[in-house]
Amino acid sequence: xxxxxxxxxxxxxxxxxxxxxxxxxxxxxxxxxxxxxxxxxxxxxxxxxxxxxxxxxxxxxxxxxxxxxxxxxxxxxxxxxxxxxxxxxxxxxxxxxxxxxxxxxxxxxxxxxxxxxxxxxxxxxxxxxxxxxxxxxxxxxxxxxxxxxxxxxxxxxxxxxxxxxxxxxxxxxxxxxxxxxxxxxxxxxxxxxxxxxxxxxxxxxxxxxxxxxxxxxxxxxxxxxxxxxxxxxxxxxxxxxxxxxxxxxxxxxxxxxxxxxxxxxxxxxxxxxxxxxxxxxxxxxxxxxxxxxxxxxxxxxxxxxxxxxxxxxxxxxxxxxxx
Numbered sequence: 001x002x003x004x005x006x007x008x009x010x011x012x013x014x015x016x017x018x019x020x021x022x023x024x025x026x027x028x029x030x031x032x033x034x035x036x037x038x039x040x041x042x043x044x045x046x047x048x049x050x051x052x053x054x055x056x057x058x059x060x061x062x063x064x065x066x067x068x069x070x071x072x073x074x075x076x077x078x079x080x081x082x083x084x085x086x087x088x089x090x091x092x093x094x095x096x097x098x099x100x101x102x103x104x105x106x107x108x109x110x111x112x113x114x115x116x117x118x119x120x121x122x123x124x125x126x127x128x129x130x131x132x133x134x135x136x137x138x139x140x141x142x143x144x145x146x147x148x149x150x151x152x153x154x155x156x157x158x159x160x161x162x163x164x165x166x167x168x169x170x171x172x173x174x175x176x177x178x179x180x181x182x183x184x185x186x187x188x189x190x191x192x193x194x195x196x197x198x199x200x201x202x203x204x205x206x207x208x209x210x211x212x213x214x215x216x217x218x219x220x221x222x223x224x225x226x227x228x229x230x231x232x233x234x235x236x237x238x239x240x241x242x243x244x245x246x247x248x249x250x251x252x253x254x255x256x257x258x259x260x261x262x263x264x265x266x267x268x269x270x271x272x273x274x275x276x277x278x279x280x281x282x283x284x285x286x287x288x289x290x291x292x293x294x295x296x297x298x299x300x301x302x303x304x305x306x307x308x309x310x311x312x313x314x315x316x317x318x319x320x321x322x323x
């Protein structure tokens with residue numbers, strides 16, 4: 001069944017509203033990914049510009065901890081059950097594990113260069129981490145046993161793996177392989193490769209998000225700047241919509257049936273999927289140039305966006321209410 005993509009030009013008012021701006025310490029600079037601890041209301045920030053992870057108390061708006069000694073932190077995952085923070089380091093080529101109060105590094109798992117995004121399979125207690133893809137290291141997805149904090153295996157992919165997402169119901173892991181313009185699939189039941197889907201309407205596919213209710217995969221591409229809608233079973237390209245340049249993060253809001261695309265051009269594009277599975281662009285919210293990553297927290301109805309330091313302005317966290 002083909003989705004009908006209904007594209008509307010940006011509306012005068014955005015579905016997102018800026019609720020709060022949190023100033024960060026001088027020197028924080030640029031960001032990559034984020035994670036959240038809902039129990040203590042802390043936001044973990046991969047501050048690549050500062051070679052650190054900043055721990056932000058969302059109640060007070062203050063940074064309470066700075067984890068140093070990192071090269072280039074990329075992906076983050078907070079595992080609430082074990083109260084551990086996993087952080088991939090692209091420069092040092094490993095997966096660092098932090099625990100305790102205050103947080104201290106308790107372990108590390110060697111990967112390869114450009115260790116990047118990750119996704120957690122709670123059913124199997126496995127963390128999937130993309131890494132490699134340079135002349136010195138082949139492109140792979142590491143399978144990590146979080147119960148024992150060990151590397152189980154590496155699964156090969158065509159080129160450097162960007163964003164990862166999971167369908168919890170079927171235990172499928174989706175991996176955006178940008179330079180190959182494809183989505184690789186992993187069977188989470190036995191952590192094995194399960195094929196790939198080639199993209200034809202756009203490439204440089206960096207972030208993705210899965211909608212389990214409609215069984216569709218949203219894939220944001222940079223060349224050209226498009227949001228692709230894929231059938232979640234076959235990978236068929238069902239629709240494409242215009243998007244802002246430099247897409248880097250993508251989130252699905254199951255309550256409102258909306259998609260939030262955070263783009264380096266300095267905006268968040270919002271789309272909505274309707275009961276008939278048509279997809280509509282609802283409008284765009286300006287952020288700041290280079291602000292390309294964030295985190296959607298459904299329990300808080302909040303979208304956090306990292307606003308990078310530039311033109312004499314210090315870095316900030318922009319907090320948008322989604323309803």
